[in-house]
Amino acid sequence: MNSKKDIWLNDLQRRRENGPTLHKASYSECKDSTKSVHAGQYNDPNTGALGTPIFQCSTFYLNDASYKAIEEGRGRDEMIYSRYGNPSQWSVQEKLSALEHAESSIVFSSGMAAISSTLLALLDKGSHVVSSRDIYGGTYNFLYEDLYRYGMSVTFTSPTNIEAIEAAIQENTKVLYFEALTNPLLKITPLSDLVALGKKYNLRVVIDNTFLTPYNVKPLDLGVDLVVNSATKYLNGHSDLIGGTVSGSRKLIDTIWPQMLKNGGSMDPHACFLLERSLKTFALRMRTHNDNALQLAYFLEAQDTIKRVYYPGLLSHDQYDLAQSQMKGKYSRND
DSSP: OHHHHHHHHHHHOOTHHHHHHHGGGGGTTTTTTHHHHHHTOOOOOTOOOOOOOOOOOBBBOOOOOHHHHHTTTTTGGGSBBTTTTTTTHHHHHHHHHHTTTOEEEESSSSHHEEEEHHHHHHHTOOEEEEEEESOHHHHHHHIIIIGGGTTEEEEEEEESOOHHHHHHHOOOOOEEESSSTTTTOBBBHHHHHHHHHHHHTOEEEEEOOOOTTHHHGGGGGOOOSSEEETTTTTTOOOOOOOEEEEEEHHHHHHHHHHHHHHTTBBOHHHHHHHHHHHHHTHHHHHHHHHHHHHHHHHHTTTTTTTOOOOTSSSSTTTTHHHHHHOOOOTTTTOO
């Protein structure tokens, strides 16, 4: 016979308002400033506190729903073990999904954990990736030095030349992996053209949006399959955590989640708290970053001692028109 404690526990309302299916219809028409503050906010049922606590624990008391979820392979949907999922993670993931216009998101212990887990989940032995020559060094090292260990291969090409990207596609290509704005030379990948290539050859298109963030462009709205970010940079903005994110459809994110478990790259609850705190000012910070960067770019371009300034908001940038259309003017005075 169940004890009163067990009956109470199994009757708990574990409604996953902040769970992995993250898109909130109530915020779909809101601007990023509102989403940054309100999406994913944990409303404590006991105290009414409007703030997500730090669930600094490794394990949770299992009830009947927990055991059933484990049996049915739905471990991501229940509080079982913090590597599988934690309310601190779910809260910040919901906020990220609202900003990215995604169905689901996962947070990782670093940007490279997000990138490597995503690629390993999408690839298998013998498969091939097309990527950019101008790409973050850590990503380049993983693609160039580690993929072959798994029997995979990569071809690097120009991120701005769609014809060159198409020419690099092979019969075993599975993923097109590019950065929306490259690190460090600020080249713009034409996302709509890349998505068209992905559809033509039935390839997954994965975009690293670290340098632009969802404030400046939302790759998922343009048809990209998955978007990754290093949360260490602009998303957090306070230089006090290392983190990564991946967002997309629930189906695709569910294929990445098991790889995250095996790689052991889940984000710590305290880091989740810091990231959620930072995201509340995300839109305000990005607006100021854009304005300051443009002012600085204009100043530097006017200096005779400086040969060239790489900034897509300048008329002198060879991809200025693409920046205006793809980023909707947010890198120029039209912001």
